[in-house]
Amino acid sequence: MLIAQISDPHITEKGKKAYGIAPSNDNLARTILHINRFKPKIDVVLVSGDIANDCLLKETQHAQSLLNELNCPYYIVPGNHDDRENLFSVFGGKAIPAIPSVENSFINYVVEEYDVRLIGMDSVKENSPGGEICQTRLQWLSECLAREPHKSTIIFMHHPPIKCSVLETDIDGFEGAEEFGELIAKFSNIKAIICGHIHLPTHSLWNGSIVSTAPSTGMQLGLDLSMQKQSEFYLNETGYRLHHFTKHKDLISHTIYVRENNDGPYPFIEHRDGSLANEAAQELKNEQ
Numbered sequence: 385m386l387i388a389q390i391s392d393p394h395i396t397e398k399g400k401k402a403y404g405i406a407p408s409n410d411n412l413a414r415t416i417l418h419i420n421r422f423k424p425k426i427d428v429v430l431v432s433g434d435i436a437n438d439c440l441l442k443e444t445q446h447a448q449s450l451l452n453e454l455n456c457p458y459y460i461v462p463g464n465h466d467d468r469e470n471l472f473s474v475f476g477g478k479a480i481p482a483i484p485s486v487e488n489s490f491i492n493y494v495v496e497e498y499d500v501r502l503i504g505m506d507s508v509k510e511n512s513p514g515g516e517i518c519q520t521r522l523q524w525l526s527e528c529l530a531r532e533p534h535k536s537t538i539i540f541m542h543h544p545p546i547k548c549s550v551l552e553t554d555i556d557g558f559e560g561a562e563e564f565g566e567l568i569a570k571f572s573n574i575k576a577i578i579c580g581h582i583h584l585p586t587h588s589l590w591n592g593s594i595v596s597t598a599p600s601t602g603m604q605l606g607l608d609l610s611m612q613k614q615s616e617f618y619l620n621e622t623g624y625r626l627h628h629f630t631k632h633k634d635l636i637s638h639t640i641y642v643r644e645n646n647d648g649p650y651p652f653i654e655h656r657d658g659s660l661a662n663e664a665a666q667e668l669k670n671e672q
């Protein structure tokens with residue numbers, strides 16, 4: 385089974401760029417094209433938040449029109465740049481199978497129809513860029529995990545529950561991470577907790593499970609492990625994660641870069657001793 389993870393597309397209104405410079409709309413369209421052409425066919429796409437750039441309904445609607453070009457089902461969870469009501473109104477019933485209620489307005493849900501169980505978790509903290517798993521969400525997840533404690537499971541959410549050595553997001557923090565970690569540690573069937581938010585691909589072992597983050601399709605963050613600078617972004621090639629759940633029930637995760645042009649491929653067999661490269665160099669020399 386192949387699961388593509390798109391993260392942090394930061395979609396703007398048609399014709400606009402994120403932060404005035406990042407071609408986030410075009411990047412998402414190119415990423416979707418890459419996913420649709422991938423062989424073998426990708427089964428499902430998970431979008432791990434920051435779907436809109438500025439919480440706007442128009443941005444959310446534009447994101448939906450782009451995501452609807454996917455040739456497989458897709459599911460979304462909110463990020464700190466999204467508005468829950470806008471997401472429910474645009475994606476409710478399909479990409480968000482959860483039904484909002486007075487008691488629980490979080491975007492939490494389970495997708496059961498695949499070999500691996502997919503749990504979408506809402507990690508948004510009200511009026512804050514940081515993450516949170518509050519008691520209500522913890523209780524919901526606890527009951528959900530207890531129902532099928534042996535089925536291979538992937539949890540997808542926006543905020544990673546650990547500090548990833550990114551100054552800004554580390555400061556913003558994640559409320560309830562300790563209790564969330566204690567719950568995760570009780571279950572050995574959680575293959576990974578896949579997140580976004582930091583716009584960099586990372587992975588880490590946390591409470592017996594893998595926590596990984598995906599690159600953003602919108603814009604990539606600069607890596608500054610000295611933790612001195614406020615965040616800066618780059619307009620590098622866009623990318624997504626491809627999680628391969630094998631028939632042996634292993635989860636192998638790849639980072640795929642969507643490039644304009646690829647220099648290659650170069651078959652190893654033809655370049656083993658560099659002879660072809662040497663011949664080409666000689667030919668060039670002779671021409672000069």
Ligand SMILES: [Fe+2]
Nearest residue numbers: 392434581583
């Ligand atoms: Fe983001």
Ligand SMILES: [Fe+2]
Nearest residue numbers: 434463464581
């Ligand atoms: Fe975010």
